[in-house]
Amino acid sequence: MTLITSPESILDITTAAMQSTENERLKTLIISLTTHLHQFVLENQLTELEFEKALQFIVGIGQATGKNTNEVVLAADILGVSSLVSTINNLDLDGGSYAALLGPFWRKNAPLCAWGENISRSNLGGQPIEVRGCIYDEFKKPIAGAIVDVWHSSPVGFYENQDDQQVDMNLRGRFETNERGEFFFTSIRPAGYPVPTNGPCGELLRAQKRHPNRPAHIHFMISKPGYKVLITQVFDSTDTNLDSDPVFGVSKQLVGEYRTDAVSGVCQLNHSFVLQAGEMVFPAPPIP
Ligand SMILES: [Fe+2]
Incomplete structure (x- = not known):
């Protein structure tokens, strides 16, 4: 049984849970994305308030997307x-x-x-x-x-x-x-x-x-x-x-x-x- 022992240990536990993904490309991409996200959080010592703000932004771009607008595409665009x-x-x-x-x-x-x-x-x-x-x-x-x-x-x-x-x-x-x-x-x-x-x-x-x-x-x-x-x-x-x-x-x-x-x-x-x-x-x- 592997349990959390430190902030850094969460990444290993998380990616271990993803190992049986059948689609190889999906497995590679999600593990890589998860790794970068964990590193981002650690590097910046993300606060709970900042995390909440980030989630609100993602919810917000979804909610602002409608029949004539696509805020999700726009977000990908303005981030390069x-x-x-x-x-x-x-x-x-x-x-x-x-x-x-x-x-x-x-x-x-x-x-x-x-x-x-x-x-x-x-x-x-x-x-x-x-x-x-x-x-x-x-x-x-x-x-x-x-x-x-x-x-x-x-x-x-x-x-x-x-x-x-x-x-x-x-x-x-x-x-x-x-x-x-x-x-x-x-x-x-x-x-x-x-x-x-x-x-x-x-x-x-x-x-x-x-x-x-x-x-x-x-x-x-x-x-x-x-x-x-x-x-x-x-x-x-x-x-x-x-x-x-x-x-x-x-x-x-x-x-x-x-x-x-x-x-x-x-x-x-x-x-x-x-x-x-x-x-x-x-x-x-x-x-x-
Ligand atoms: Fe245009």
Whole structure:
């Protein structure tokens, strides 16, 4: 019989109780997580009040998650964990394609759109934008028939699900690449926006004196059977918050050149992506 003899002994007793986990990967992950948690508590000599606060935070992010918001995803984002997972699982391929976190606003089944279609379906004003690019494989061969799923915020920084002024699925669309692997869509230029600050994550950001404003960006999710789904974002090169993104999404490779045409006044973005061969697996949508 092994009983507790010291604070440190609790870890051994706890992990011993987990040894018969059948799923090897689950066993490894939970034992590792438990070990890190125990070390964290010991290292910081966590007080009971602090422990209670931590549990309240976890309960709080669950309670703040609802139909249109996902505070749990946001918590992973503002702690840099989402960005870390996305970075270690996606190689930076020659050609500069890089992954970025999914974020809390992707919706499944955005409208399938025609070549060049305008995804700005509500009258919001703003600067028109034309977005073009090409999807390649690892050998620089264009991929025809890839689906480029895009979503972005309005010129004042709201996604349609956060804004009564916008129709359902506004500023969202799916485009298929042509035989040369190209895609083209039109919209209005997105603005940066604050991550939601009315829940426990906002409280944490305020305590850390961090601003909540994401640099302006367009989200992309690119897929085709036989390739790993590429989830990424392309950031506005003119945004002043590129190096202080509250969710740590910006890498050098993902800063896009948003250029305004002097004659037409239209913003133009050209950005291409590389897909890795692999299994096409979609993430669970953070909101329906
Ligand atoms: Fe976003």
